[in-house]
C-alpha cells in the first residue's frame with residue numbers, strides 16, 4: 001500500500017505548487033517554534049533552510065497521527081550578501097528589508113525534506129535549491145504601497161515575487177517555484193528515493209535547465 005503524502009505547511013503557495021505534481025495529498029501545519037529553533041542553528045547560512053525544513057519534519061513526527069505518512073516540509077530563506085533576511089517583524093522592518101534588496105542580486109534558498117517512519121526509525125531525505133534574483137529599482141512610494149497591502153509580512157525577505165501589483169523582481173536566474181517556496185524538481189528528486197513518482201512534472205518547462213542546480217547539497 002502507498003504511504004499517504006502529507007504536506008506539513010501553512011503556506012498557501014506551497015499547497016498550490018504541490019498540487020501541480022498530480023499526486024493526492026493532505027495538509028497539516030507543523031507544530032513547534034521555528035524562530036526559537038533557528039536561534040540554535042550554528043551552520044552556514046545557506047544551510048539554514050534545509051535545516052529548518054528538517055526541524056519542521058521532526059516536529060511533525062512528534063504528533064502520533066503523522067506516524068503512517070510520507071511528510072513533505074520546506075523552508076525558504078532570502079540571503080543578501082550571504083546574510084539571512086527572515087520574515088519582517090513589522091512594517092518598519094519590511095521597509096528596511098525591501099530597501100536593502102532594491103536593485104540588488106540576492107539568493108533565495110528553499111530547503112525541502114521528505115521523511116517517513118520505518119520500523120520506528122525516521123528516514124529523512126533533504127536537499128536545497130538556490131536561485132539568484134535581481135530586484136528592480138522600485139521607489140519608496142512603491143515599497144510603502146506594497147507594505148500597506150499586507151503581503152510582505154508572511155514572506156522571507158518581505159516580498160512575494162508573485163505579487164501582481166508590486167512585481168519586485170527584474171530578473172531571476174533559476175527556478176521560479178523555488179523562489180515562491182517549493183522547488184518541484186528538487187521535491188521530485190527526493191520523492192523518488194521513496195519510490196513515489198509524480199503524475200506530472202508540474203513544471204511548464206519540461207526541459208527545465210535548473211534541475212541540475214536544484215539538487216545541490218542533498219543530504220540524508
Ligand SMILES: Cc1cn([C@H]2C[C@H](O)[C@@H](COP(=O)(O)OP(=O)(O)OP(=O)(O)O)O2)c(=O)[nH]c1=O
Nearest residue numbers: 009010011075076155156159160161179180181
Ligand atoms: C521570497 C518569497 C517567499 N515567499 C514565501 C514562501 C514561504 O511561504 C515564506 C517563507 O516562510 P517559511 O517559513 O519558509 O514558510 P511558512 O511559514 O510560510 O510556511 P510553513 O513553515 O508552514 O511551510 O515566504 C513567497 O511566497 N514568495 C517569494 O517571492
